[in-house]
Amino acid sequence: MSKIGKLWNALANPDRIPKLYSLVLAAFLLVGFLVPISLDTNQIYPRPVPQEQVDEESPLAPYDRGGKVLKTPGIIKAQYSENSKSIGMITSYMSPQAILVQSISPYFGTSIYSSPGGLIDEVLYYSRGFDTILESTILMMSFVIASWLVVNFTMNTRRAEKDSKNSKKANIKNINISKNISKIDSSSLNKEEE
Amino acid sequence: MDITTLGGNILGTIPLGDIVIYLTPFHLFMFVVVLIFTALIAMSRTETQVEAEFGTLKESKVSVGLSEFKTRRFLAIVCGLATAGAMITGDLFNITLFIALIGIVNVGIVSAVKQVDVLDAAYQYGIIAMISSLPLFGGAAMILAATGTLSLFVLSGIAATPMMIFGAILLLIGIAGETGIAPFFATKAEMFRTPGSPFILIIHLSSLMVIIRAIEVLLIIVT
Structure with missing residues (x-):
């Protein structure tokens, strides 16, 4: 056989x-x-310098974007x-609970940001909202596939067996066929080598 | 290269915040073709494979069960819609998300099959799809870091730097893995052995169309 x-x-x-x-990827x-x-410093979605807001002792660090709800826009x-x-107009909205948490300690910025009723990431939900829809669609599809497999391949095997009687029969035959093919293949290969 | 050089005159835009969709004759044609194919696939029934048996004159039929059929049709429609979205979007990160969705759904279409060889191939393809999310999103992130923007319209006006070209090749490796084109085609070729022809066709069609669109996007970035 040629190379x-x-x-x-x-x-x-x-x-x-x-x-x-x-x-290929590693190479x-x-x-x-x-x-x-080199990083282009004129980024469209800018972030504050790391630790800058922590050093300023802002209770919303590192997600403080400033602004007042429906009055002045935040920096976005x-x-x-x-x-x-109207970007930036609601980014600083906080529910009463979030305001309470903010007044208790300066270390809960991340919790306020990640909870409903806390700071809102308008890049995610407003200017790039379509991306967020797609991301959750990807997640949903993987859940659909995984749950279908779990239900049909592990939990409900009896019904699955009934459903796929035809294909199962064919499978058994396929296996036999593939065994035959491999026998034929190996014998013909041996002949070639000889 | 300019969008209009590659795709023809811009007929209009659909603004979705920062994600602006540019309608050119090229994009619209691809979009409509994919939608027509998706509609045809959604309406059609699956094939029943007839296999000859060894040693006898009998034959066996391999058909698809009802619940399997429903799941695969649903996933095939999602795959078609994702492909149509990838044809028309004007945002680099958006297109990577569409391609990632196509990759996952492709695995799903064949994962419902009860044939060991096919499942094995689908598993290997799933591994590649997972690995290729690194170069896919990494490439888009490199281009964002190098230019500060993700809009293809703005990117077409920026001269290519070595970092952008590196990001573009990384993106190409990601797309090649996600769509399973040659030389990584073997996993997909094994997947096509399963019965249920129209749903298998959308796997083929999505890789074909995505590659054409990806080449256009890479030309916009690099040249």
């Missing part, structure tokens, strides 16, 4: 593909060390500001 034929055969085995892919990531990397940017005219 390229051997290579094609090696590539035709699904078990080898993830390994090959990881190797390319190593090349990444040679590429000059959008690529196309004409599409999100």
Whole structure:
């Protein structure tokens, strides 16, 4: 068999593909060390300097964007500001509980940010809201697939067996067929080698 | 390269906050083609494979059960809609999300099958889809860090830097893994052995269309 034929055969085995892919990716990531990397400081979604708000002892650190609800907008940017005219107007909204937590301790900024009724990330929900919908769709689809598999392959096997009588029968036959094929293959290969 | 050079005159935009969808003849054509295929697949029934048996003159039929059929049809429709979205979106991060959705749904379409070889191939494809989320989102993040924007319209006006080209190639590796094109095609080729033809077709169609769109996006970024 020619060398390229051997290579094609090696590539035709699904078990080898993830390994090959990881190797290609790893090799390319190593090349990444040679590429000059520089951060464009004019970022569209700016973040404060790390620890800056903590040093200022803001109780909302590190998510304090300023602004007053429905009066003055907080510091938040959008690529196309004409599409999100009221950006920043509700980013500082806090529920009474969040205000209480804020007054107790300066260390609960992350909790206030991550709880409903706390600070609102308008990049997630307003200027890039479509991305958030898609992200949750990806999650939902993986849950749909996983739960379907759990219900049909592990919990409800009796009904699944009834449902797939045809395909099961065919499977058994398939296995027999594949055994036959492998016998034929190996015998023909042996002949070739001889 | 300019969007209009690649796709034709801009007929209009759909603003969704920062994610602005540009309607050009090229994008619209691809969008409509995918939608028509999705509609056809949603309406059609699955095939029944007839297999000849060894040693006898008998044959066996391999068909798809009802609940399996429903799940696979649902996932095939989602896959079609995600592909249609990837055709038309004008935002780099948005397109990576659509491609990630296509990857997961592709695994789902074949995961309902009860054939060991097919499930094994789908498992291997799932591993690649998981690994490729690193270069996919990493590439988009590199381009964001290098330019400060994700809008393809703005990106088309920015001259390419080595970091942008690196990000673009990283993105290409991610898309190649997620859509399973050659030389990583073997896992997908094994997946196609399962019965249920129209749903399997959407796996093919989505990779084909996404690759065409990805090449356009890479040309916008790099040139």
